[in-house]
Amino acid sequence: MKRGTERFFYFLTFLFQGSSFLNPRAYALMHRMHHEYSDTEKDPHPPHLVKDIWRLMLRTRDIYSDFVSRRVLPENQFDGDYPEWPALDSFGNRWSVRIGFGVLYIVLYCFFVEEWWLFFLLPIHFLMGPIHGAIVNWCGHKYGYANYNNEDKSKNTFPIELFLMGELFQNNHHKFPKKGNFAVRWFEFDPTWPIIKLLDWCGVIRLKT
Numbered sequence: 504m505k506r507g508t509e510r511f512f513y514f515l516t517f518l519f520q521g522s523s524f525l526n527p528r529a530y531a532l533m534h535r536m537h538h539e540y541s542d543t544e545k546d547p548h549p550p551h552l553v554k555d556i557w558r559l560m561l562r563t564r565d566i567y568s569d570f571v572s573r574r575v576l577p578e579n580q581f582d583g584d585y586p587e588w589p590a591l592d593s594f595g596n597r598w599s600v601r602i603g604f605g606v607l608y609i610v611l612y613c614f615f616v617e618e619w620w621l622f623f624l625l626p627i628h629f630l631m632g633p634i635h636g637a638i639v640n641w642c643g644h645k646y647g648y649a650n651y652n653n654e655d656k657s658k659n660t661f662p663i664e665l666f667l668m669g670e671l672f673q674n675n676h677h678k679f680p681k682k683g684n685f686a687v688r689w690f691e692f693d694p695t696w697p698i699i700k701l702l703d704w705c706g707v708i709r710l711k712t
């Protein structure tokens with residue numbers, strides 16, 4: 504991406520993640536660690552080494568917070584080559600901003616929701632980022648089939664992955680981490696891939712491979 508485009512999408516990331524905004528640098532560092540140390544003690548989120556999905560989320564949160572606060576510095580091999588916007592990162596990480604987004608969601612619900620029980624969906628909106636991460640990291644290394652022996656427990660959770668925009672093709676993704684298309688076999692489909700191709704075709708991004 505060009506610098507201006509990157510900033511535009513960085514801002515959209517903040518806007519749409521809202522109450523559960525995730526710092527892109529910390530996210531990138533954890534993701535690189537996950538690839539290097541998949542399903543071992545040094546993996547930030549190994550579902551087979553924790554008791555339940557809740558503990559997986561807490562473990563991930565602790566490592567995430569260490570990177571955000573810079574209490575812990577990453578290994579050199581994982582550092583650099585990620586987008587950074589320190590002012591927006593610290594603004595999005597403020598409790599007042601997170602709670603402000605939460606209040607906005609409640610207001611929107613009050614305007615648009617017609618059934619009272621739908622308000623029970625609010626916590627999912629408050630925590631959309633971590634919940635999405637927990638589903639991908641839990642299910643993607645537990646349920647489904649493997650096309651490749653990656654010497655970890657990564658799986659392809661097909662066809663549920665269709666609801667997660669292809670992110671549950673973990674086994675394929677660990678085998679080919681730099682490929683934009685997570686689908687490999689004839690029946691597999693990664694819904695994000697056509698969007699990436701379209702952005703490339705329009706010149707918004709430039710694919711390297």
Ligand SMILES: [Zn+2]
Pocket residue numbers: 537541643644657673677
């Ligand atoms: Zn994985």
